[in-house]
Amino acid sequence: MGNGEKSLPYKSKKFKPYVIVKDGIIKKVSSNFIKLINYDKQEIEGKSIEEVFKLIRIYPEVDENDLFGKKEYFIFDSMFKVRVVTIIKDEMKKRGEYVYTFIERNKKYIRQKLSFFERIQFYSDNSLGIAFFSYPDFILLKANKNFYKYLYESTSKRENLIGKKIKNEIEANYNSSFWGKIWECILKTGEGYNVKEYRHIKSNGDTAYYNIQITPIKEKKEIKCCIVSIKDITDDVLKRKELERQASIIKQQRDELEAIIKNISDGIAVVDKELNYELLNDTIKEIFYDFDSIKRYGDSLKNTKYYDKDGNIISFENFIGCRVLRGERIENFLQIIKRPDRTVYVSTFGSPIYDKNGEIAKAVLCFRDITEQINYEEILKTQMEHFYKIIDSLELPLVRITYPDFVIIEMNKRAKEFIKEIVPRFHMNLDMIKEDHILKYFPIDYKKEETYIYILEMEKNKNPVKIENVEIIKKDKKIYSNLIFQPILNSSGEIYEILMIIIDITHEVEEKEAIAKLLKMQGEIFSFITHEFKTPLSIISAAVQAMEFLCKDELSERAKGYIKRIKQSCLQQLRLVNNLLDIVRADAGYLKVYKKNIDIVKLTRYITESVSIYAKQKDINIHFISDTQSKIIAIDDEKYERILLNLLSNAIKYTQPKKNIFVNISTIENSICLEVKDEGIGIPKDKQDIVFQRFGQIDNSLSRSCDGTGIGLCLTKLFVDALGGRIELISNEGKGSSFKIYLPDFIIELEESKNKQTFEDSRLIQNVNIEFSNIYCD
Numbered sequence: 012m013g014n015g016e017k018s019l020p021y022k023s024k025k026f027k028p029y030v031i032v033k034d035g036i037i038k039k040v041s042s043n044f045i046k047l048i049n050y051d052k053q054e055i056e057g058k059s060i061e062e063v064f065k066l067i068r069i070y071p072e073v074d075e076n077d078l079f080g081k082k083e084y085f086i087f088d089s090m091f092k093v094r095v096v097t098i099i100k101d102e103m104k105k106r107g108e109y110v111y112t113f114i115e116r117n118k119k120y121i122r123q124k125l126s127f128f129e130r131i132q133f134y135s136d137n138s139l140g141i142a143f144f145s146y147p148d149f150i151l152l153k154a155n156k157n158f159y160k161y162l163y164e165s166t167s168k169r170e171n172l173i174g175k176k177i178k179n180e181i182e183a184n185y186n187s188s189f190w191g192k193i194w195e196c197i198l199k200t201g202e203g204y205n206v207k208e209y210r211h212i213k214s215n216g217d218t219a220y221y222n223i224q225i226t227p228i229k230e231k232k233e234i235k236c237c238i239v240s241i242k243d244i245t246d247d248v249l250k251r252k253e254l255e256r257q258a259s260i261i262k263q264q265r266d267e268l269e270a271i272i273k274n275i276s277d278g279i280a281v282v283d284k285e286l287n288y289e290l291l292n293d294t295i296k297e298i299f300y301d302f303d304s305i306k307r308y309g310d311s312l313k314n315t316k317y318y319d320k321d322g323n324i325i326s327f328e329n330f331i332g333c334r335v336l337r338g339e340r341i342e343n344f345l346q347i348i349k350r351p352d353r354t355v356y357v358s359t360f361g362s363p364i365y366d367k368n369g370e371i372a373k374a375v376l377c378f379r380d381i382t383e384q385i386n387y388e389e390i391l392k393t394q395m396e397h398f399y400k401i402i403d404s405l406e407l408p409l410v411r412i413t414y415p416d417f418v419i420i421e422m423n424k425r426a427k428e429f430i431k432e433i434v435p436r437f438h439m440n441l442d443m444i445k446e447d448h449i450l451k452y453f454p455i456d457y458k459k460e461e462t463y464i465y466i467l468e469m470e471k472n473k474n475p476v477k478i479e480n481v482e483i484i485k486k487d488k489k490i491y492s493n494l495i496f497q498p499i500l501n502s503s504g505e506i507y508e509i510l511m512i513i514i515d516i517t518h519e520v521e522e523k524e525a526i527a528k529l530l531k532m533q534g535e536i537f538s539f540i541t542h543e544f545k546t547p548l549s550i551i552s553a554a555v556q557a558m559e560f561l562c563k564d565e566l567s568e569r570a571k572g573y574i575k576r577i578k579q580s581c582l583q584q585l586r587l588v589n590n591l592l593d594i595v596r597a598d599a600g601y602l603k604v605y606k607k608n609i610d611i612v613k614l615t616r617y618i619t620e621s622v623s624i625y626a627k628q629k630d631i632n633i634h635f636i637s638d639t640q641s642k643i644i645a646i647d648d649e650k651y652e653r654i655l656l657n658l659l660s661n662a663i664k665y666t667q668p669k670k671n672i673f674v675n676i677s678t679i680e681n682s683i684c685l686e687v688k689d690e691g692i693g694i695p696k697d698k699q700d701i702v703f704q705r706f707g708q709i710d711n712s713l714s715r716s717c718d719g720t721g722i723g724l725c726l727t728k729l730f731v732d733a734l735g736g737r738i739e740l741i742s743n744e745g746k747g748s749s750f751k752i753y754l755p756d757f758i759i760e761l762e763e764s765k766n767k768q769t770f771e772d773s774r775l776i777q778n779v780n781i782e783f784s785n786i787y788c789d
Contacts, residue, residue: 026043027041027043027112027113027114028041028043028044028046028047028112028113028114028115029041029043029044029110029111029112029113030044030055030060030063030110030111031103031108031109031110031111032060032108032109032110032111033105033107033108033109034107035059035060035061036057036058036059036060037055037056037057037058037059037060037063038056038108039056040052040055040056044113047086047088047094047096047113047115048066048067048086048088048089049088049089049092050066050067050088050089054066060111067086067087067088068085068086068087068173068174069084069085069086070084070085070086070148070150070174071084071148073098075100078098078099078100078111079099080097080098080099080112080114081097082097082098083095083096083097083116084096084097084098085145085150085152085174086113087173087174093152093153093173094115095115095116096113096114096115096116097113097114097116098111098112098113098114099111099112099114100112138157138242138243139157139240139241139242140154140155140157140158140159140160140161140240140241140242140243141154141155141157141158141238141239141240141241142154142155142158142238142239143236143237143238144236144237144238144239145236145237146227146234146235146236146237147198147234148176149176149194149237150174150175150176151172151173151174151175151176152173152236153173154172157241157243158239158241159172161219161221161241161243193206193225197225197227197237201227201229201234202227203224203225203226203227204224204225205222205223205224205225206221206222206223206224207222208220208221208222208244208248209221209222209223218245219243219245220243220244220245220247220248220249221241221242221243221244221245222241222242222244223239223240223241223242224239224240225237225238225239226238226239226240275292275294276294276379277294277377277378277379277380278291278292278294278295278297278298278357278377278378278379278380279291279292279294279295279375279376279377279378280292280295280308280332280375280376280378281373281374281375281376282308282332282335282336282373282374282376283372283373284336284371284372284373286307286308286309286332287307287308288305288306288307288308289373291305294378295378297380298348298355298357298378298380299311299315300314300315300350300351300352301314308330308332309327309330312327314350314351315348315349315350315351316348316349317330317346317347317348317349318346318347318348318349319344319345319346319347320345320347322347325346331344331346331359331361331376332361332374332376334361335361335362335363335374335375335376336363336371336374337371338363338371339361339363340361340362340363341359341360341361341362342360343358343359343360344358344359344360344361345357345358345359345381346358346359354382355380355382356380356381356382356384356385357378357379357380357381357382358378358379358381359376359377359378359379360376360377360379361374361375361376361377362374362375363375384502387502388501388502391501391502395499399411399421399423403423403424404423404424405423405425406425407425407512407513407514408422408423408425408426408428408429408512408513409422409423409425409426409510409511409512409513410422410423410426410510410511410513411508411509411510411511412496412508412509412510412511413508413509414498414506414507414508414509415470415506417509420508426513429513432485433483433484433485465477465478465496466496469496469498469506469509470506473498473500473504473506474498475495475496475497475498476495476496477493477494477495477496478493478494478496479493480493480516480520481493481494490515490517491515491516491517491519491520492513492514492515492516492517493513493514493516494511494512494513494514495511495512495514496509496510496511497509497510497511497512498510551577555574555577558574593726593729593730594722594725594726594729602729602733604647604650604733604734605647605649606645606646606647606759607645607646607647607648607759608643608644608645608758608759609643609644609645609646609648609651610641610642610643611642611643611644611646611651611676611683611685611754612637612639612640612641612642612676613641614648614651614652615635615637615655615674615676615685616635616637618652618655618656618659619633619635619655619659619674620635622656622659622660622663625663626663626672629663629666629668630668630669631663631666631668631669631670631671631672632670632671632672633659633663633671633672633673633674634671634672634673634674635674636673636674636675636676637675637676637677638676638677638678639676639678642676642678642683642756643758644683644754644755644756644757644758645757645758645759646734646754647733647734650730650733650734651730651734653726653727653730654685654727654730654731654752655674655685655687657723657724657726657727658687658727658750659672659674659687660723661723661724662687662689662691662748665689665691665692666689666690666691666692666747667691667692670689670690670691670747671689671690672687672688672689672690673686673687673688673689674686674687675688678756679753681755681756681757682736682753682754682755682756683753683754683755683756684751684752684753684754685751685752685754686749686750686751686752687749687750688747688748688749688750689747689748689749690746690747691747691748692744692745692747693742693743693744693745693746693747693748694740694742694744694748695744696742696744699740699742702724702740703724703725703727703728703738703740704725731752731754734754734755735754735755736752736753736754736755737752737753738750738751738752738753739751739752739753
C-alpha cells in the first residue's frame, strides 16, 4: 500500500479511475472509472470486486497481495474495447475500506495497434478472418465477423469470446495436439507460422479447408502482440481435388481403354492425317500378313489384295482409312482380304476424329474377322440347298417365306399343286405368285389380333406356331387345313426365313362333325324317349294316387300291397327319367341355375330331418353337425336339395344297421363345406375314379342287393359344377365313405320379394319320395 495514505488518495490521483470497497463490496465509483469501462454506475455499485473483475474480463487473474501498480492487466469495456491498466490497492482511514485505483497504461500503443488492425482489415480480402491477440497469453483483443465465423462456428455471441485465450477456444473446436505444436513453436522461435490447407470437420459434418497465418508484431525485437488471419479456401481446394479426381479417372479410363483396345477381339487401328499408324492392337496382327513389315497405312498392299463383297478390287484411294480421313463414316463394310496364305473376310467400321478447330485429325478403324461366320454360312447354305431338295420331294405342301414380309420364295411340288387347286388363275404360271404375300391366298389376316399373337409368339420364342382349322375353298369344295410356321434361324440366332407347312385335316374335321351330329341326334332321341316315358308314368302315378284316395276302403290288403308296389315302381322310373332328362339338359347346355340367398344351415338341417324316417327303418343313426347356427349364401335350393338327397340316399342304401351317418356344415376360407360321411361298405380305391362317371356302379354283394342306375353321382357332380363348387371323395373299403362338397360363400343382390327365404315342403316331400323310392332293403 501507499505510505500512510489513510484517506482518499492525494489530489493528483483524485481524477484517476477508482472504486472504494468495503468488506469486498463496492461502495463508491468514480466518474472516470465509469468512463473507463463504459458501464452504468448502477451496474457497478453494490457488486463485489470479484464480480466487477469478471464483468470487465480482467486478465490475468488478480492477486490481491500484488496490487502495487507494477503488473499490467487487460480489461474490456462494455463495447469490448481493450484497455491496459495497472491497479494500486490502498487502505483508507476508515477501517476495512480500500480504494482500487486503475491507471491506464500504453494507451497510445494500444490505439496504434488497433488502428493497424483496422487498416489490415480494410485492405484485406472481404473473406479474410482477422484477429488481434496479446502475447504471450494469446488473449483475443479484437476480431472481425469472418474470424468468429471460421474459428468459433459453435459460438454465436462475441462477448463470450473477447478476453479469452485463443489456445483454449481453438483446441475446444479443433485438433488440440496440432494447435499445441503451433503455439509451442511460436513461443519458442518468436517467428510467424503458416498453415496451408488446414482440414477441419465442422460440427454439421461438412469439411472445410483454411489457410491460417499467425504473424507476431514486434517492437524493439520484442513480440508485443499477434495478428491471426484465416482464409476459407474450401471452394478452391474442392475444385482442385475434383479436377485431380477427374484427371485420375481420365488416366484410369485411358489406361483401361488402352488395355481393352490391346486385348479386344476386334482389330483396332488409329491412323493420322500423314497415314501413320498411331495405334495397332494385338488382334490386328491376325488380319494383316507379315505384320512386322507394316509401318504406314497401305503397306499391306505389297502382298495382299483387297476386294469388296461383289468381288471388285479396292484401290488405295478407296481404302477405308482414306475414305474416313475424307470425312466418311463407314459401317459394316465387307472386305475380302486375299493374303498369300489364306483369305480373310473382314467387316470394317471407320469414324473420323476431329481436333479443336473442327478439322479431321485421325481415323479410328475397326476390323472384325468374320471368316468363320462366312464359312459357316456357306456350309449352312449348302446344307439348306440339300434340305430344300429333300422337302421338294415330300408329300406335304411346304412353302419358303421371307421374314418379316411373308413373301413367297419357293415352294415344293406338292405346294404348287395345292396352290393351283385353290387359285385356278395361276394354273399355267406359278412364278406369277412369287414375291407375293403368302397369306393372301388363305382366308386369314396375319395382322388381325388373333393371328398376330401367333406371329409375336414365334418372334419371341423362335419356336414353330400353328394356326388351326383354316377354311379353304378348293375346287368349289370346303377343306380344312392346319398352317404350321417353322422359323429358320441364321448363325446369330435370328429368324431370316420361315417354312410354312400345310396339313390337310379335312377328313378329321368331317369325322368330328359327323360324330357331333350323331351325338346331337342321340341326345334328341334320348330326350324324346325319356319324355315319352315320363308321360305314361305320370298318368300311372296319378291313377294310383286316385285309387288310394277314392277306393282305399274297397280294396283288400293284398290289392293295397300291389298298389304300393306299383307306386314305388313308378317313383323309381320317374327318378330315372328325371335324372336322364337333367343329364341331357346338361350335355346340351340347358341346365339352368336359379340362385337366391338361402340359410344353408337351416336348409341342410331341414333336408336331413326329412329323411330320418328312412334311416330309422334301417336302424341307422343320422347326425347333423354345424359350426355355425346360421349362414346365408346364394344358392339354387332345388339343385342343392337334389345333391344332398342323392348323397343321403346312397349313404342309407349302403350302410348296415346299427351304424352312423354324419351330415356336417362348416366354413372354410371363402367356401361352405358340406360333408356326408357314412360307416357303410366303402368304395375300393380302383373304383373311386368311376363313381362320378355316367352309369358307373360298384359291383359288390350289398350294391347288387339295392337297385341303382349308376347315374346319381354323375348328376350330383353336374349339379355341383353348375353351382360353381367342387366335390371330393375319401373312402376306405369296409369302413365307409366321405363326400365333401365345397360351395362359394357369397350372396347376391335381389329384390325384397325375391330375396325372401322359402322352403317348398311339397317339392321336398316329392323329391324325397322319388329319391328314396329304391330303398327297400331288408
